[in-house]
Amino acid sequence: MALAPRLEIRQGQSLVMTPQLQQAIKLLQLSNIELSNFVEQELEKNPLLDRDERADIPDMAAESADRERADASGDTGADSGGDPSGDAGGDAGGDDGFSDADAGQLSLNDASPASEMDSGFEDMYPDDTGSDRTGAAGAEGDATPAALGGSDWSASGGSGAGGAAPDGDLDLESRLTRDQTLHEFLTEQLDVSVFDPAKRLIGRFLIDCVDDAGYLRFEDGIDGLADIADRLGVALEDVEGMLTVMQGFEPTGVMARSLKECMALQLAEQDRLDPAMQCFLDNLELVARRDLAQLCKLCGVDEEDIRDMIAEIRALDPRPGLTFGGETAAPVVPDVFVRAAQGGGWTVELNTETLPRVLVNQQYYATVSGATQNKDDKLYLSDCLQSANWLVKSLDQRARTILKVSREIVRQQDGFFAHGVSHLRPLNLKTIADAIDMHESTVSRVTSNKFMATSRGVFELKYFFTSAISSTDGGDAHSAEAVRHRIRELIDSESPKKILSDDKIVEMLKLSGIDIARRTVAKYREAMNIPSSVERRRQKKLSA
Structure with a gap:
């Protein structure tokens, strides 16, 4: 067969990942902190986007609920986001376990998205949200609110807008002060203890190598004290001498290079570092x-x-440096709240404080575009408007999808919320995806870095997805998380004189109807950082 160039016409289908669709997918998997940072960047780049700083957001939940119930013509099972499948709503105490107040969670005042932006969204979201309503720009409505800015996403009716703090809550002293850090405390001691400029330079270099726990950690290619001496151009004896001096600083044990050295410094101050204790520290692994x-x-x-x-x-104190202020760990901010509804069931609400509130300024666009004659400027404004509208719709769809997935999780894991971990059911992404008519990848992105606040604590959404362990009597399978909880309960309640081996735990679980192998019990036990039966026996004998 001769090889020659030729023209062919072929017809096929392919998914084109447009920049807008990529942005929507990216927003879906961001945490609330990452989303806030992303929106801040967009506010800086796009002149048509404004932050909604209104303190009073109109409560449109009740009005929207009445309108949606009227449109549904009595279909109480319809999703508050307009889901035709009818699996995300319901009367209080009904079969689905949700209160009637849930219908008011998704009242919107959407921006006016361009019709050409809708293509590509159907792959990730079902077109059931009713978010294509348009709002004309007028004298009072010239700034089109984003779906999250002009809406109340909570059944409780709170605005969720972050306004100015009341005068009684304004604590300037707490805002203008902070705790002293370990590095600052060590530097103060260095300045009053050492007066030689060369030695102070060595001391400040060593302080920069101290971590928050107070240990000397060498990074950036530094191998040890000899490498520090080479970098600073000083003798190794000078570096070792400065380290000896600084190991006498407060808090005792600081500047140590290992746990053994940290404990030795504290014991030496107490005059308890005798040869027997030193041998004890040299064999901490036996302890x-x-x-x-x-x-x-x-x-x-x-x-x-x-x-x-x-x-x-x-x-x-194995971490003496932690007594000083450092970087405060940011608390987990839940994306969803789950509360018991009056009359039975559960109310699922989005945390409005984590939802960005932005406006698309239609009036500014009309004013600037009308006064602009340059073709490139008009094209730039058009791109900014399209990008702003798309961001508004993406934020709206993200919030709707999180709420829809969360409600289905609560429905599937109703036993957990009512009775605890022991009633957690096996659950996978496909079950949720089929129930809400979405793709598994979408559900996976939604459940990443999202947290749910419940009466039993704050859990990541992925916590509710666990593998199944078969039952010995052929009944319903058991959740792996529930089995792990059962193993911990058995070990916590064991008698010091009768430590349970893994084989014994297997027997006890089988009597409870859980068919599990010994290696699985050992794997779960190790994952929970529970020592073996031999180590537990030694531990309880030591503490007896």
């Missing part, structure tokens, strides 16, 4: 294994002395 016999042999003391040494070690 972790509760091997008292070997410790007695190495340290040359009896078992009572070893117990006293362990008591002294427990009184020490």
